[in-house]
Amino acid sequence: MSSYGRFAEVYDALMTDIPYDDYISWVAKYAPSKEYKKLLDIGCGTGKMATEFTKLGYEVSGLDLSEEMLTIAAERFMIEGVNVPLFCMSMDELEGFENLDIVTIPIDSINYLSNQEEVQETLSRVYQSLRSGGQLFFDVHSLYKMDEIFMDSPFTFDDGEITYLWITEAGEAPHSVHHDMVFYIQQENRLFERFEEYHYQRTFDIQTYIDMLQQAGFSEIAVTADYLEEAPTEKSERIFLRAVK
Structure with a gap:
């Protein structure tokens, strides 16, 4: 999990x-x-x-x-x-x-x-x-969200302080998704810190x-x-x- x-x-x-x-x-x-x-x-x-x-x-x-x-x-x-x-x-x-x-x-x-x-x-x-x-x-x-909507990646976001790139791939199990996300977060010195996160979800x-x-x-x-x-x-x-x- x-x-x-x-x-x-x-x-x-x-x-x-x-x-x-x-x-x-x-x-x-x-x-x-x-x-x-x-x-x-x-x-x-x-x-x-x-x-x-x-x-x-x-x-x-x-x-x-x-x-x-x-x-x-x-x-x-x-x-x-x-x-x-x-x-x-x-x-x-x-x-x-x-x-x-x-x-x-x-x-x-x-x-x-x-x-x-x-x-x-x-x-x-x-x-x-x-x-x-x-x-x-x-x-x-829902199955529709997992199998259709999530498969429309990449998704992006940028508000000037937080930027992310979110890529999804279908998992091996039915109605499952791998989420790979890269974040860029602006720090107090105005430089951006980068980190990655991986999530896996499955529905029925x-x-x-x-x-x-x-x-x-x-x-x-x-x-x-x-x-x-x-x-x-x-x-x-x-x-x-x-x-x-």
Whole structure:
């Protein structure tokens, strides 16, 4: 499973288009904090969503495999004055949590698991960590995004301070992608520092995710797409799944 390294330093600056508020509203609609208190944010990254969940009254813990991401999250929590315990752990090795009301795995984090066995193990461990009636919320890249949109690289970005070149290649496994990224970050002396990062992601068709959720023990599985309360289409880019224990 790949994780974020130095990319964590510029993640927030490059992800301003992510509609975090819509994601949070989705969770709060089906699991309001008055009834669902204990929330574990898996793949919490820099802590933006965890911070907002806390402000809504949830008791939040954050988990991520990237120490760099967790360092930035801890700084954010200190500035915001919120208490969010953090854990460095791979999601398919989840342990030590019980009677959770909500688990979130946002922003295609589960796609960083490299095979179906790791996804199944993650879902099973999440199920064991939830209380009866607890809910899991997560999203994944669609087949269309993996097989079509990601294959239109190279992608570039330049705002004068951050420049990147992002090249993708299809992976050996079906619906998988290798991401090779080169960053140039302007320093205080106005020179640019260069670093590289490599990520690998894989997704599965919707029915496979449903089957894995059912195998883990979940019921009442709902599937929507692209931050909308609508059914997925052939060109949906992001699939949202909600399941109840």
